[in-house]
Amino acid sequence: MEAVLYICHGSRLESAISQAIEFVESCKNLRNEPIQQYCFLELSQPTISQALEECVALGATQILAIPVLLLTAAHAKIDIPFELEKAMQNYPQINLQLGKPIGINNEIIDLLFERIKQTYQPITLKTKILLVGRGSSDLDVKRDLSLIAKRLEEKINHPVHICFLTGCKPYFRELIEEFNDLEIDRIVIVPYLLFTGLLINGIRNIVEEYSQKNNNKYILCDYLGNSSVVVHALNNRIDEISFNKVMS
Template structure:
């Protein structure tokens, strides 16, 4: 019997965890499968082992693991495989397939452009965008964000963009937002490249509000899971229709 195990990152924020679970529940309701379980890599229960064991108890002989991660950083390359290895060894007769992370997809960039236009209204091309990533020391992530920045510039007709990160690498979020607000005479649009709300999005929101009070023309878009395309991509991963959402296209 086939099963689907969704794996989110996890968060210390109760609101963020509830948001992620609510999102996944909506995916489950739209995905035909008798065994579907939710799990998280860290910080939020149930963890991967708990979700995997629930799939087994319900009779799973094939498990498709669907990571809810935007890019292939250390969690995808190391942490999730490390969590799954003892489970695969424990249940050698169970086939386990791990779906790819989302990657840089033109559908996601189109969705972000829509979120920007919904928030900012009509653009004049003089605005600047600040793309904020979670952060990773992996150079592949930096290459991906360069593609994301270029793709959004093209879609929005904006010439000035910057990238920054909330942890693990530079430029930091504080460095990025300070630089772009000083350089830009028009509006600054901050784009959190995050799937769900939580402490990281709260940090961005607090900084943006602080600068708004100081007279800066600055705003930020919401987390990416607010757009239907993200839900569609997760469903495609879960049902084995990944080819409908090809990566590295922007």
């Protein structure tokens, strides 16, 4: 019997956990597998090990594990495979296939454009647009976000600057500080994040801090959230694992 295991990041905020679960429930509606379970890499439960145990208890013999992540970094490359390998030692009879994070996806780039349009703010020559990623020491993250920014630039015909909240430069706070000294009319901030959480709250806090320091207009777009675009993008990644399993 086949199962899908959705591996979310996890958060200390209940609202972020609720959004992740709601997102997974939307994904489940597109699947036919009889067993579908969610879990969290850290900070929340069920853990990967607990969810795998539940899948096996429900009769799973094949498990499609999918990271509920936007970009490929250490979590996808190291942490999730490590946790899965450790847990799977208890189930040598089970066939497990691990999929990829969503990655660079043209439909999600369209969604970013839509998030900008939803602010109803004009984009002028004096407007700065910031695409804000979580950040990582993994160089692939910076490369991928740069490619996404480039495609978004082409779509809106306006420069898009990338920055990060942690892990690599340029940092969001530093870029906001740098823009302080420029003659601009507004800064449009586009979070490249799935759900609410401490990172979104951090962006809001920095925006509030700098709003009190100067006359710049800060426009914070909505994060990606439980959009059907993101749901379908993740579903396509699950299809890839299933197809590869059949072909192998």
